[in-house]
Amino acid sequence: MSKKERFENMFFKQIQQHGDNFSYILADENTKEAAVVDSSFNATELIRIIKTNNFKLKYVINTHGHSDHTAGNVELQSIFRAKIVAHKLSKVNFDIPVVDEDMLNVGKVAIKVLYTPGHTVDSICLLMDNEKLLTGDTLFVGECGRTDLPGGNPKSMYDSLLNKLSMLDDSIEVYPGHDYGPKPSSTIGEEKKKNYTLKPRSLEDFIEFMSQP
Ligand SMILES: [Zn+2]
Numbered sequence: 001m002s003k004k005e006r007f008e009n010m011f012f013k014q015i016q017q018h019g020d021n022f023s024y025i026l027a028d029e030n031t032k033e034a035a036v037v038d039s040s041f042n043a044t045e046l047i048r049i050i051k052t053n054n055f056k057l058k059y060v061i062n063t064h065g066h067s068d069h070t071a072g073n074v075e076l077q078s079i080f081r082a083k084i085v086a087h088k089l090s091k092v093n094f095d096i097p098v099v100d101e102d103m104l105n106v107g108k109v110a111i112k113v114l115y116t117p118g119h120t121v122d123s124i125c126l127l128m129d130n131e132k133l134l135t136g137d138t139l140f141v142g143e144c145g146r147t148d149l150p151g152g153n154p155k156s157m158y159d160s161l162l163n164k165l166s167m168l169d170d171s172i173e174v175y176p177g178h179d180y181g182p183k184p185s186s187t188i189g190e191e192k193k194k195n196y197t198l199k200p201r202s203l204e205d206f207i208e209f210m211s212q213p
Pocket of ligand 1: 064066119137
């Protein structure tokens with residue numbers, strides 16, 4: 001099956017029900033297998049969508065362990081018996097630990113794990129069919145995640161942003177974990193042009209930049 005055909009059968013929706021956290025649901029429309037990325041405070045709407053579409057929820061994937069991203073995990077897991085997926089260093093109560101470059105399959109949708117520490121030690125981004133990147137609190141539209149919380153590390157964030165995410169194709173769409181920017185999604189190419197945190201600079205300059213209030 002070609003990539004184009006696969007994409008046409010992918011259900012993808014960004015959800016913002018309560019607060020500024022985004023949740024995402026993706027599914028293979030043929031097999032009905034589905035995954036949620038960051039349950040957050042959006043479980044009610046996620047459950048409605050899953051039931052309406054007769055989706056079979058396979059995974060609840062956490063971009064990192066902060067509670068505003070995992071708040072709906074237990075509810076989704078108890079209703080649908082989905083497996084909780086998180087980076088192996090996460091303190092989330094996970095079923096499936098993942099590391100950099102692991103692949104998860106939801107029907108014919110291929111999800112690649114990119115390990116992107118910096119905001120937290122367990123932060124991951126999820127690349128779906130090499131077309132959509134779910135960035136959690138690593139990269140926002142026009143901004144990046146803070147590195148001054150416990151587990152945060154500006155040097156790791158530099159590597160994740162400048163040496164990893166910036167190397168991806170410009171055409172890849174960016175879907176962040178919070179509605180902090182002027183619009184809810186972007187592309188790698190657009191962020192490389194407009195997002196001041198992706199501006200090429202030395203590690204020393206970046207650490208200095210991140211330490212500014
Ligand atoms: Zn966070």
